[in-house]
Amino acid sequence: MSILPQYQRIPDNDNDDVHPGGKDTRLSFGDSDSQPPGYPPEASSSSAAIPASQSTGPSVIYSFRPRYPVQAERQHAMGVLFPTRAGATDFAQRTFPVLANYPPERIEFLLLVDVPDAHHTSKSWVIASDEAWVGFGENPPARIRVQVADGPKDAKRLESPLMGRTGRERKACIVISIIAASLVGVLLLVAAIGLAASMKHSHSRRPAPLIAVPRQARISPLWHALKDSDPAA
Incomplete structure (x- = not known):
């Protein structure tokens, strides 16, 4: 960091001259200094350059x-x-x-x-x-x-699709897998309920079982009448 310029009081009258052989400590700017010193100091041109x-x-x-x-x-x-x-x-x-x-x-x-x-x-x-x-x-x-x-x-x-993913991607894959499994479970449950209801409805509409009739009871009464009227019988 550069040293700040020092300022001293300039005499108020023209009689306060510098004694012969003394040092003039008054601040003055010559022709060589076109700009007065300022703060902060400007960056020096000799600073280390950044590598190309x-x-x-x-x-x-x-x-x-x-x-x-x-x-x-x-x-x-x-x-x-x-x-x-x-x-x-x-x-x-x-x-x-x-x-x-x-x-x-x-x-x-x-x-x-x-x-x-x-x-x-x-x-x-x-x-x-x-x-x-x-x-x-x-x-x-x-x-x-x-x-x-x-x-x-x-x-x-x-070997594993999750190994090459970041933590956020792995979490997203796990969440998606859980959601997909839940949806599949719900669909299977709905299908099972529908199948049970369909089976119950089909049982309620099943026709009554047929009653076995003896063979003798299935013979027509007309045949019995003809048999009784036949003299050779």
Whole structure:
């Protein structure tokens, strides 16, 4: 911090001259000082300059997307497009502190680009290699995704759909599963009640059982009359 200028009283009359050989302590501004000293002092031009690797480049949004085994929430930060991947890695580790727990080679950057296939072109996130940073100056991306690359023991993340999700996503999946199970249970209960009511209604409308009639009782009375009138009988 610079020293403030010292001010002293100027004599009120012209008789208070400085004695020969004495020191003139009165404040005066010569021709060399076009501006009087002010406060706070201006920043010195000799201040340390910011490294070029961290001061150049257009603005870019860095989106951190945690995946298993990283336990964190999604975050976004505004930064600049660094000329090298090492500068972007250093910025990501300083901006998202959880990334400081992983080596720089585990941190990867992805860009949203058009990926053509046999039928149409779709947007997809692709990993940016070290050599790709050279061409970013001509076509700088507006957004860069940051994530931790899968390690040798992270294969089990693919075994469960919940392992690769954040805490909020896992809670949402659990809540949705509970709601879906409840709806299925209600539908099954309604179907069971309807089936029971239908069976009860069908039992009430069932016809009376037939009564077995002996064979002799089913013979017509006319046949008995003919038998009695036959002399050979």
